[in-house]
Amino acid sequence: MAVAVSVVQSCFSGNGLRSAIAFEAEKGYRNALGRKMRFSNFVFSKISKLCFRSKHTFVKDVLKEVDSYGIASISDRSKLLNKVSVLMGYDSLHNLIENERAEKQSGMYVKDAVDEFDVSLACRRFPSIILSSSPRVELYDGTTSFTERMLLETQSCEGFLSDTMGEVQSTTLVPVKKSYQPVPTEESSKKVSLESQKDAVSVQLSLDSSISCIHGISKKRCHQLENCGFHTLRKLLHHFPRTYADLQNAQIKIDDGQYLIFIGKVLNSRGIKASSTFSIFEVVVGCEITDNESTEHMNDFGDSRRKKTIYLHLKKFFRGTRFTSVPFLRIVEDKHKEGDFVCVSGKVRTMPSKDHYEMREYNIDVLKDENEASFHAKGRPYPIYPSKGGLNPNFLRDIIERVVQVLPVNVDPIPKNIILDFRLLSLQDAYTGIHQPKSINEADLARKRLIFDEFFYLQLGRLYQMLEGLGTQIEKDGLLDKYRKPESSAAYMEEWSSLTKKFSKTLPYTLTPSQLTAVSEIIWDLRQPVPMNRLLQGDVGCGKTVVAFLACMEVIGSGYQAAFMVPTELLAVQHYEHLSNLLENMEDFECKPSIALLTGSTPSKQSRIIHKGLQTGDISMVIGTTSLIADKVEFAALRIAVVDEQQRFGVIQRGRFNSKLYYTSISSRMLATNSDVTSKNDKHMAPHILAMSATPIPRTLALALYGDMSLTQITDLPPGRTPVETFIIEGNDNGFEDVYEMMLDELKVGGKVYLVYPVIEQSEQLPQLRAASADFEFISNRFQGYTCGLLHGRMKSDEKDEALRKFRLGETDILLSTQVIEIGVDVPDASMMVVMNADRFGIAQLHQLRGRVGRGVRKSKCILLASSVSSLTRLKVLGKSSDGFYLANMDLLLRGPGNLLGKKQSGHLPEFPIARLEVDGNILQEAHLAALKVLGVSHDLEQFPLLKTELSMRQPLSILGD
Numbered sequence: 006m007a008v009a010v011s012v013v014q015s016c017f018s019g020n021g022l023r024s025a026i027a028f029e030a031e032k033g034y035r036n037a038l039g040r041k042m043r044f045s046n047f048v049f050s051k052i053s054k055l056c057f058r059s060k061h062t063f064v065k066d067v068l069k070e071v072d073s074y075g076i077a078s079i080s081d082r083s084k085l086l087n088k089v090s091v092l093m094g095y096d097s098l099h100n101l102i103e104n105e106r107a108e109k110q111s112g113m114y115v116k117d118a119v120d121e122f123d124v125s126l127a128c129r130r131f132p133s134i135i136l137s138s139s140p141r142v143e144l145y146d147g148t149t150s151f152t153e154r155m156l157l158e159t160q161s162c163e164g165f166l167s168d169t170m171g172e173v174q175s176t177t178l179v180p181v182k183k184s185y186q187p188v189p190t191e192e193s194s195k196k197v198s199l200e201s202q203k204d205a206v207s208v209q210l211s212l213d214s215s216i217s218c219i220h221g222i223s224k225k226r227c228h229q230l231e232n233c234g235f236h237t238l239r240k241l242l243h244h245f246p247r248t249y250a251d252l253q254n255a256q257i258k259i260d261d262g263q264y265l266i267f268i269g270k271v272l273n274s275r276g277i278k279a280s281s282t283f284s285i286f287e288v289v290v291g292c293e294i295t296d297n298e299s300t301e302h303m304n305d306f307g308d309s310r311r312k313k314t315i316y317l318h319l320k321k322f323f324r325g326t327r328f329t330s331v332p333f334l335r336i337v338e339d340k341h342k343e344g345d346f347v348c349v350s351g352k353v354r355t356m357p358s359k360d361h362y363e364m365r366e367y368n369i370d371v372l373k374d375e376n377e378a379s380f381h382a383k384g385r386p387y388p389i390y391p392s393k394g395g396l397n398p399n400f401l402r403d404i405i406e407r408v409v410q411v412l413p414v415n416v417d418p419i420p421k422n423i424i425l426d427f428r429l430l431s432l433q434d435a436y437t438g439i440h441q442p443k444s445i446n447e448a449d450l451a452r453k454r455l456i457f458d459e460f461f462y463l464q465l466g467r468l469y470q471m472l473e474g475l476g477t478q479i480e481k482d483g484l485l486d487k488y489r490k491p492e493s494s495a496a497y498m499e500e501w502s503s504l505t506k507k508f509s510k511t512l513p514y515t516l517t518p519s520q521l522t523a524v525s526e527i528i529w530d531l532r533q534p535v536p537m538n539r540l541l542q543g544d545v546g547c548g549k550t551v552v553a554f555l556a557c558m559e560v561i562g563s564g565y566q567a568a569f570m571v572p573t574e575l576l577a578v579q580h581y582e583h584l585s586n587l588l589e590n591m592e593d594f595e596c597k598p599s600i601a602l603l604t605g606s607t608p609s610k611q612s613r614i615i616h617k618g619l620q621t622g623d624i625s626m627v628i629g630t631t632s633l634i635a636d637k638v639e640f641a642a643l644r645i646a647v648v649d650e651q652q653r654f655g656v657i658q659r660g661r662f663n664s665k666l667y668y669t670s671i672s673s674r675m676l677a678t679n680s681d682v683t684s685k686n687d688k689h690m691a692p693h694i695l696a697m698s699a700t701p702i703p704r705t706l707a708l709a710l711y712g713d714m715s716l717t718q719i720t721d722l723p724p725g726r727t728p729v730e731t732f733i734i735e736g737n738d739n740g741f742e743d744v745y746e747m748m749l750d751e752l753k754v755g756g757k758v759y760l761v762y763p764v765i766e767q768s769e770q771l772p773q774l775r776a777a778s779a780d781f782e783f784i785s786n787r788f789q790g791y792t793c794g795l796l797h798g799r800m801k802s803d804e805k806d807e808a809l810r811k812f813r814l815g816e817t818d819i820l821l822s823t824q825v826i827e828i829g830v831d832v833p834d835a836s837m838m839v840v841m842n843a844d845r846f847g848i849a850q851l852h853q854l855r856g857r858v859g860r861g862v863r864k865s866k867c868i869l870l871a872s873s874v875s876s877l878t879r880l881k882v883l884g885k886s887s888d889g890f891y892l893a894n895m896d897l898l899l900r901g902p903g904n905l906l907g908k909k910q911s912g913h914l915p916e917f918p919i920a921r922l923e924v925d926g927n928i929l930q931e932a933h934l935a936a937l938k939v940l941g942v943s944h945d946l947e948q949f950p951l952l953k954t955e956l957s958m959r960q961p962l963s964i965l966g967d
């Protein structure tokens with residue numbers, strides 16, 4: 006048996022020896038005497054250390070040869086190193102060198118060979134090792150002979166490679182003690198034991214404890230884990246299983262690699278010390294399995310199914326001197342006693358002997374009795390982990406299991422009543438449930454709790470920051486109340502300023518109930534002493550613009566300024582013209598606000614005049630593009646910034662208005678210059694923000710993106726609108742012919758048609774895509790007698806304006822365009838839209854495009870031409886519904902939030918490691934309520950110190966998306 010042990014030991018030799026051998030061989034066995042001596046001393050000491058308990062002649066011979074290495078010929082040296090390599094567990098010297106290179110290249114140089122060591126390979130090479138059925142291996146008892154010890158002591162190899170490789174391993178050996186008793190070091194006493202210290206540890210351990218506190222983890226492993234980002238227990242616990250294998254009850258035919266569950270009895274449990282730093286733990290379980298499918302053989306009891314016993318060899322490997330101590334091995338052995346009834350699950354590997362199987366990834370539970378077996382045998386999910394940074398998933402699984410076992414009970418920062426109210430698992434149970442679930446249901450509950458946390462801290466962080474920005478307790482309560490009962494905060498028409506009332510009277514229509522409520526809510530907010538942060542959401546064409554205009558009028562009426570920012574010049578011009586027309590209709594000329602248009606194309610002389618006007622307060626409202634947030638634009642008293650098409654701008658730009666602080670209202674400033682008194686009502690405050698979203702985004706997504714904003718939704722459409730009739734047609738020759746016919750019919754009755762293309766120019770890479778410019782001539786020829794216009798992003802600003810103006814005025818009948826018209830373009834009598842290669846657009850995007858027609862009283866059609874039959878199905882959803890929120894939800898489900906929002910905006914979405922917004926929206930709502938509840942009790946979270954610490958740990962600033 007001693008031979009077996011020494012050989013196994015040799016397989017576990019450290020990287021230092023391998024590096025030295027590889028280096029020596031690669032450098033061509035250099036002849037400098039000093040070097041040769043240093044090398045032979047080093048190898049000798051290493052080999053001796055590996056084999057020092059063996060009296061086997063092979064080892065002794067090798068030692069002798071190593072001793073005379075310095076005087077041996079190059080070929081003998083090469084042969085010797087070949088032998089040493091084999092002794093170390095490699096196939097040959099060549100194989101050793103390859104391994105060394107591969108590890109260096111993979112960047113895993115510090116990789117611990119032990120855990121990768123395949124015992125079965127060694128068993129095959131050295132038949133004397135029969136781990137699975139051999140009697141207990143004698144543990145080390147210090148029987149090394151005196152002469153050997155003397156020899157070892159004199160062969161110090163310190164610093165062999167210090168001058169060449171810089172990787173020194175101090176291997177000075179000390180006389181071996183008679184009986185081995187591990188002396189607890191300060192470091193090891195700090196570490197957490199798997200079982201016994203659990204309670205004691207719970208006091209000191211926290212989720213953010215370093216991973217070095219995991220019992221038995223080697224320094225190398227620690228480094229590896231840390232290099233892969235696992236610095237703390239939390240990081241490890243948040244490495245969630247990728248999926249769970251569905252464990253099947255074992256049948257007679259067992260295949261390699263299957264994940265199975267067994268009930269059986271422990272036959273043997275033993276700890277084997279294989280070297281001074283390496284031990285193997287093996288439990289052998291005997292299980293009787295049934296062939297459920299066989300009815301041919303009857304057993305003694307008349308049972309028609311065949312039964313047989315199989316043997317499972319559950320193996321675990323430990324490295325580190327602490328794990329080779331007799332007491333440790335005894336403790337591990339005693340964990341499972343002979344005759345224990347157990348449930349084992351995991352991945353099986355077939356062994357050479359019949360009916361013997363090995364399991365290295367497994368769960369083992371001791372069962373009370375046979376009754377419990379039926380419950381367990383139903384199968385439990387087996388977690389499968391993703392690898393990370395080259396770390397083996399099984400290793401990760403093992404280390405995570407150890408962390409779960411020592412997890413303290415009191416790690417949960419979320420208050421108990423929140424846990425109860427929202428029926429959540431405790432955090433400890435959630436970690437156990439996600440990593441070691443007893444059922445899929447448990448894993449699901451655990452997942453819910455962890456998703457809840459992701460959302461909860463996001464909401465808590467945002468609301469907390471908002472409250473921090475407020476002065477008084479009343480303001481804070483008011484804000485939380487507003488989130489809890491948004492409907493109770495509204496200023497109705499009678500309370501609006503006279504300018505707002507007058508403006509509303511000039512509108513050529515009456516506001517819809519939703520529009521009225523929206524204006525009332527916004528005006529209520531504008532009266533508050535804290536900056537408003539509101540998102541106005543509504544389906545295409547529901548009339549958001551006029552709501553925003555009314556909000557602007559309200560602040561202008563009180564002597565302040567308004568800014569209205571839109572994403573395109575086209576839209577800026579459209580809004581400017583629209584508002585100018587509405588203001589022209591106002592009877593009272595005296596208080597008519599002065600408005601300006603400021604875009605990138607505004608001539609510089611004109612821009613300067615506008616800048617000046619904004620600075621002095623002569624201009625009360627400016628409409629424009631991102632030019633509005635340029636540094637040189639200064640406002641005298643900016644009180645509201647309307648940001649249209651919020652998601653096109655993102656959080657950063659929205660925030661930039663905040664730097665344009667207003668100081669005092671223009672009227673009070675004038676008063677102040679006359680009387681030297683500043684109105685007490687005027688504060689230095691950031692302007693109110695009204696964001697408008699034209700893409701109806703699901704509430705959950707809105708909450709995730711704009712968790713810090715109030716939400717107003719316009720849910721009805723102006724009266725008289727008839728739903729746009731939608732056709733989904735395959736874009737083949739027949740399809741196109743049909744569409745051209747329909748277009749002709751529409752044009753004949755005075756309709757206007759948009760033709761929307763996915764690209765401007767035809768491309769060689771995507772020849773199947775129809776292009777706007779390329780089609781212009783063809784369409785003009787095809788529809789002779791009708792005028793065609795072209796509109797796309799590469800045209801100059803004034804050319805675009807002109808194209809749209811002509812279409813609006815009816816000078817062109819067909820407008821060939823790209824998706825530039827997607828946002829906000831309002832030509833009320835456009836009555837038909839044809840979208841080429843419609844499958845290239847997202848559902849929400851198509852809904853937006855479709856919203857460009859049917860904006861007036863005219864009945865409208867939208868034709869979506871699919872590139873292929875297969876894409877018809879996805880488009881059909883648009884045929885079924887014209888409800889933007891429903892479609893946005895569908896899009897969210899089908900394509901995820903990134904695609905729904907577009908690249909730019911989805912970059913502002915916080916990252917959720919396990920939550921999926923498209924399906925976990927309800928948890929987000931709950932988390933929002935929970936956050937409100939907590940902050941309602943303690944605005945500054947002083948009453949919840951654990952929660953506050955946790956919040957700061959989770960870096961709330963990053964969740965703002967900036």
Ligand SMILES: Nc1ncnc2c1ncn2[C@@H]1O[C@H](COP(=O)(O)OP(=O)(O)OP(=O)(O)O)[C@@H](O)[C@H]1O
Nearest residue numbers: 514515516517545546547548549550551699723829
């Ligand atoms: N209450 C109303 N009654 C009738 N027409 C209205 C009403 N409100 C707005 N409109 C008209 O509906 C059309 C669409 O309005 P508006 O451009 O404000 O919609 P929107 O919500 O901003 O649309 P989009 O999301 O497409 O930009 C405009 O022509 C506008 O004049």
